[in-house]
Amino acid sequence: MHDAVFLHANLATMSGPSCGAIRDGALAVTGDRISWVGPRGEWRGRAREERDARGTWITPGLIDCHTHLVYAGNRAHEFELRLKGASYEEIARAGGGILSTVKATRAASEEELFGISQRRLLQWQREGATVIEIKSGYGLDRDTELKMLRVARRLSGVTVKATFLGAHALPEEYKTRADDYIELACDVLSEAHKLNMVDAVDAFCERIAFSPEQTRRVFETARALGVPVKLHADQLSDLGGAALAAQYGALSADHIEHTTEQGVAAMKAAGTVAVLLPGAYYFLREKQLPPVEALRRHGVPIAIATDHNPGTSPLTSPLLALSMACTLFRLTPEEAIAGMTRNAALALGMQATHGTLEPGKQADLAFWEIGSPAELAYAIGANPCTKVLRSALS
Numbered sequence: 001m002h003d004a005v006f007l008h009a010n011l012a013t014m015s016g017p018s019c020g021a022i023r024d025g026a027l028a029v030t031g032d033r034i035s036w037v038g039p040r041g042e043w044r045g046r047a048r049e050e051r052d053a054r055g056t057w058i059t060p061g062l063i064d065c066h067t068h069l070v071y072a073g074n075r076a077h078e079f080e081l082r083l084k085g086a087s088y089e090e091i092a093r094a095g096g097g098i099l100s101t102v103k104a105t106r107a108a109s110e111e112e113l114f115g116i117s118q119r120r121l122l123q124w125q126r127e128g129a130t131v132i133e134i135k136s137g138y139g140l141d142r143d144t145e146l147k148m149l150r151v152a153r154r155l156s157g158v159t160v161k162a163t164f165l166g167a168h169a170l171p172e173e174y175k176t177r178a179d180d181y182i183e184l185a186c187d188v189l190s191e192a193h194k195l196n197m198v199d200a201v202d203a204f205c206e207r208i209a210f211s212p213e214q215t216r217r218v219f220e221t222a223r224a225l226g227v228p229v230k231l232h233a234d235q236l237s238d239l240g241g242a243a244l245a246a247q248y249g250a251l252s253a254d255h256i257e258h259t260t261e262q263g264v265a266a267m268k269a270a271g272t273v274a275v276l277l278p279g280a281y282y283f284l285r286e287k288q289l290p291p292v293e294a295l296r297r298h299g300v301p302i303a304i305a306t307d308h309n310p311g312t313s314p315l316t317s318p319l320l321a322l323s324m325a326c327t328l329f330r331l332t333p334e335e336a337i338a339g340m341t342r343n344a345a346l347a348l349g350m351q352a353t354h355g356t357l358e359p360g361k362q363a364d365l366a367f368w369e370i371g372s373p374a375e376l377a378y379a380i381g382a383n384p385c386t387k388v389l390r391s392a393l394s
């Protein structure tokens with residue numbers, strides 16, 4: 001006996017071609033799991049409750065697999081500076097960029113930071129998201145990094161995956177001692193892991209951040225702790241970040257605008273997902289496109305995320321990220337939607353429980369008043385989400 005069944009539903013299961021679409025389908029839920037999926041005409045089960053979906057489309061809950069959602073302050077002033085000609089690297093080297101957000105985040109109390117972040121998260125919930133990844137990295141000291149991770153763990157309304165990004169930038173107090181700071185970051189990672197605050201480890205491998213050698217030190221610590229890794233790779237230049245991520249079996253390599261064919265091949269061999277971040281590409285007015293054709297040729301799964309952060313992608317709309325992925329990177333709507341469901345789950349190591357509508361998967365469901373799944377990536381500024389169910393019926 002199933003707990004409930006949705007009838008007369010159009011299902012984008014994301015488990016096959018054409019979004020795995022089933023028109024006039026049925027989906028049953030038992031407890032917090034999907035227990036049956038298929039055409040309505042094949043439904044022979046019994047359920048304690050029947051619900052008429054009235055032709056609504058149901059997709060897996062959206063998954064935003066790369067955000068920096070927990071922070072204080074904003075960087076609107078830097079937005080103005082960039083419009084007057086300053087580059088991201090120039091602003092960062094002048095003490096702006098990440099370090100300005102670090103100052104504000106250090107100054108905020110944990111309760112202030114929690115309140116800001118919980119309110120910010122509402123936009124994702126309204127647009128059908130049920131899972132979000134949140135990175136630390138705006139503390140760059142022990143106390144603030146742990147504060148950010150505690151806040152991420154406390155947030156409610158979605159499933160949160162917390163990523164330690166201590167190697168995000170070099171704080172002022174370590175301005176000429178990058179190797180010493182990496183040692184501190186590794187120590188904080190070990191402490192956060194003991195406190196069960198970390199689901200993955202990330203680093204920013206770039207000329208304005210940390211070298212491949214310093215990134216390896218962080219990844220070696222993560223490997224010793226048994227924590228999976230991700231990487232901000234090849235965003236501003238080609239430092240071989242994607243290949244480095246693949247060397248450590250990374251869940252994902254993110255940004256990758258400057259990744260070479262060799263880096264893409266290494267990602268494929270390692271099973272590393274490519275996470276494309278059109279919000280940052282748009283906001284920074286970048287010119288170098290990520291290697292989408294190479295990713296397709298090699299069969300590397302492509303995920304899409306907002307990269308929400310105050311400096312380079314103040315994007316709060318997962319649906320707009322889908323549209324941007326299509327218009328800026330020339331993904332198809334099906335590729336984009338897979339990038340925020342099936343492949344986003346893969347980028348977080350959650351593919352066994354999330355990302356598709358299949359029996360046994362978590363009953364994270366988003367309901368949409370649309371005529372076809374492509375509309376999710378088509379309309380700019382629209383939100384056709386009518387309801388979200390996360391892990392239980394309501």
